[in-house]
Amino acid sequence: MITKFLIFTLIMFFSNIFGQEITGSWQGELDVQGNKLPLIIHIEKDINGYKSNFDSPLQGAKGIPFQKTVFQNNILTLDASNLGIIYTGKFGNDKIDGTFSQSGMTLPLVLIKKKGEETVIDRPQTPKPPYNYDIEEVSFENATDKNILAGTISQPKNFDKNAPILIMITGSGAQNRDEELFGHKPFAVIADDFAKKGIATLRMDDRGTGLSSKGKESDTSENFATDINSAVEFLKGKGYKNIGLIGHSEGGMIAPIVADKNKNVKFLVLLAAPGIPTSDLLQKQSYDIGKSSGASASTLETNKAVNQKIYEFVKNYNGNNLKTDLKPILISEFKKFPKGEIPAEQIETVAEKQASQISNPWFQYFIKFNPGVYLSKIKIPVLAINGSLDLQVSAKENLAGIKKSLEKAGNKNFEVIEFKGLNHLFQTAKTGNPAEYGQIEETISPKVLEKMTAWILQNKF
Structure with missing residues (x-):
């Protein structure tokens, strides 16, 4: 299952301060266990202040919109409430120096103004015409x-x-x-x-x-x-x-x-x-990728226990509204994660999104x-x-x-x-x-x- 890993739907917040400096395209790289994942963030003015979108060139993601922007006192905060993602960076000297956190990982992420052409991705095995068949x-x-x-x-x-x-x-x-x-x-x-x-x-x-x-x-x-x-x-x-x-x-x-x-x-x-x-497969997949990505031991074990409980609930569910019945269980389970993993004020929002995804007919069939x-x-x-x-x-x-x-x-x-x-x-x-x-x-x-x-x-x- 080619799952969509690390395509970050970041929610960004900026204010009207330093508009000339903050608008434009910014680029940076996440270093995940030695693997470089470039991100390009595009910021422009709109009637509410700013609007933004981002590209992830290596993942084929382009022009993905951000919901909001906040930039106050030279501090940029990126908040993906639905995914438990937080980025905080300080703006100065034409760069934004900050940290990116997700699912137990805390990684440095420095954003600088983008210059030059777009990243060219080399895929030498891709066939090119003319074909001899x-x-x-x-x-x-x-x-x-x-x-x-x-x-x-x-x-x-x-x-x-x-x-x-x-x-x-x-x-x-x-x-x-x-x-x-x-x-x-x-x-x-x-x-x-x-x-x-x-x-x-x-x-x-x-x-x-x-x-x-x-x-x-x-x-x-x-x-x-x-x-x-x-x-x-x-x-x-x-x-x-x-x-x-x-x-x-x-x-x-x-x-x-x-x-x-x-x-x-x-x-x-x-x-x-x-x-x-597949329920066993997903358990191991989550654990192995989390471990490889640098998640803490406590996060891995908590996530494993939560997944097991949720999967068993879905596999044995006989009710009429899985999303409604699952949401309070998710809220209860998310509260067990290490402090700061999912901010308390975001737990209900995250649970709502997760309940919607899990109750999808494709996922229900897949997990069983x-x-x-x-x-x-x-x-x-x-x-x-x-x-x-x-x-x-x-x-x-x-x-x-x-x-x-x-x-x-x-x-x-x-x-x-x-x-x-x-x-x-x-x-x-x-x-x-x-x-x-x-x-x-x-x-x-x-x-x-x-x-x-x-x-x-x-x-x-």
Whole structure:
């Protein structure tokens, strides 16, 4: 699950003092365990004083608005009440020298006036035309939910439709057909590599992105599975006979759902896929990323206990209004965090936002999901891979879970591999912390590309 980490929706406050000095663009870097995350803040005057927005270049975030600005007595305060984020800095000598705090971390952040051109992000693996393979833009209807899906078929010239073609399934959150994140386009890189080696792919825009039509607010992973099932039927209708699925993160959770229902799916490639109940996965994800980001031991333990209580409440809830019933529990639990972690006056606001997010149908389905239910029925060939530095879907626990379920299914043709030194995106990494994703030039390790193509071409599906 490609979760949206460290994209900070800061709420900024300024006054009318020193208007000429404070307006303009300011830039600074957060240093998270040695990982540099640049932020660019744009400030301009409006009828109420000022308005502001920010960019996070390495994360592909641009023009995200701030709600308010306060600048008094040369002190700048940035307050994201809904996320428990506080930044306080002193203005002077053309810079703002301050500290940024979030979830137990306190980091220095110095802002200076921005000069020069925008940051250029180097992504050398992104394919560029002209291509030495065929590309076809396609669209089709999901027969179940009636939404329209748009995508790209990439295939070698003179492609034999008995050869393998894989439908690509993105991770969590609405993503385009390239699974674009932090300037990286991993699905475009994979499709390009596959096509050069004799393998075709279909990659699609998720519901509500690119050229695909919007879904419903109540959509869950089960709905997204019907999109992939419709893609299988679409390719079958075009004469393709050797159809596989390649899913990353949540996409690796969706792939077995589809394979269990549609016998036209001949093989699976699971990239950083869940292999244990997702409530357990999220617990470990939260702990590992928090620890890597410098959260205190007390914060980690408190957060673990709170998450466990909330997840169990959601999994066992039988009432009629989860948001309303969950909010007082969240308020009570948030009060247990170390002093200053969530300011007392902000607890209710944070609880309101969290209750709204948790009560979303997608999250309710996700938190109750056990991938073993589907994996334990999969008998077709499976390649499951993960990186040893994956802090979002831990390699050890989830690969072991996949292996156990496939053995239970009596599957005789599967391979489970942990690649050393790779993160959730299969980049060569130092720590695996999501803050690194945008800083690494590599989109996906060539070792992973080589393994996937060799496995697909060596198998006889």
